[in-house]
Amino acid sequence: MDSKSFLDKEEKPIGVVGVGSFGAAIAIMLAEKVDVLVYARKPEIVEEINSKNTLSGKAIPENIRATTEPEELCKQCDLLFFMISSSGFQEVTRSFAPYLFPYHVIIHGTKGLCLNLPEGKNLDQMKRMKRSQILTMSEVITEETVVVRVGCLAGPNISKELRQGQPAATVVASKYNEVILEGQRLLRSDKFQVYGNSDMIGVELSGVLKNIIAIAAGALAGLGLGENAKGLLISRGMVEMIHLGNELGGSIKSVMGLAGIGDLVTTCNSVHSRNYTVGYRLAKGENLQEIIEDMEEVAEGINTVRIIRAFLESTDLRAPITENLYKVLFEGVPISDALQFLMKYPFSVDVDFV
């Protein structure tokens, strides 16, 4: 493969927007091949990177520089990786929008959803939601900016393992083959494999929906249940992801791939997963609000459960794991009751999606 970018003859720095756990891991991987300019909103983070070459006290490569200015990032970089949690995604995208042009490329790594609601409405007021009121991050980028070539990055990518240099793989998905090729060129290494997929919505939704099942997996572990129960949850969870993903506009095939089943297995088994941890701590008797306040990083699945539950109300689809998890998280139903309900649920057909 050509080692030069399709974007420019002279290699420009690659932009990374947001240096939380995942943004930092991706910036460090990119820095093995190219110069990286990161955007952080907090001046103290930018100062730490630029003056000490550290992030949260840990050394990072010298070719990672930082700025608090969206304009600077957009001027210097043609390709930007957006690594912001979904709660801030629309706001950050809007702050970049005035400086973005159609030649820019954005690949995002966010595994959450945003809302497209009438002025003054919020999720608390929405008992039911249509598909058009739910936005994946690629839809936010397309709606808020003039950028055309959009992609996403999703797969079993626990950032702690990536930072340790452990072997892993991801999927870059886009309607534009050059975006996939550029993602592969920049990220592929002997420790990191990068697959391509043209079903961007299906790949985004896979990463989003697996977080619901990961919370449930953590809850099973917190209850002290065994591997049989986990196998049951993962396989029924996959079926639920397939039906939901399909209803929301993704292809079944993507859920069967690395960004779907691959990430589902990883996240349902990792004590480093924030979503798994939420379920585990709930099952140990902690209250959801306490857990959220105590966690420094985002567990996207909590909000996703609320959004998907409201979406289900506008469809004929049933998603018993999501519906019961909603009751546990937001209606005070004990996990043991939800589990009993699921064990009695008439799941009679094993494979009903092919």
Ligand SMILES: NC(=O)C1=CN([C@@H]2O[C@H](COP(=O)(O)OP(=O)(O)OC[C@H]3O[C@@H](n4cnc5c(N)ncnc54)[C@H](OP(=O)(O)O)[C@@H]3O)[C@@H](O)[C@H]2O)C=CC1
């Ligand atoms: N961690 C992981 O293993 C993986 C995470 N992901 C996904 O990546 C996304 C980010 O996760 P992760 O990095 O772990 O989360 P973190 O909570 O560690 O980081 C979130 C980042 O988003 C920034 N941010 C949030 N809101 C705003 C805002 N309004 N304006 C500016 N910046 C904002 C934060 O900035 P600040 O520090 O200023 O708050 C921070 O840099 C999530 O959707 C997650 O699901 C995907 C794969 C793996």
Ligand SMILES: O=C(CO)COP(=O)(O)O
């Ligand atoms: O998506 C992830 C790994 O692929 C990270 O999962 P958590 O957000 O649950 O930590």
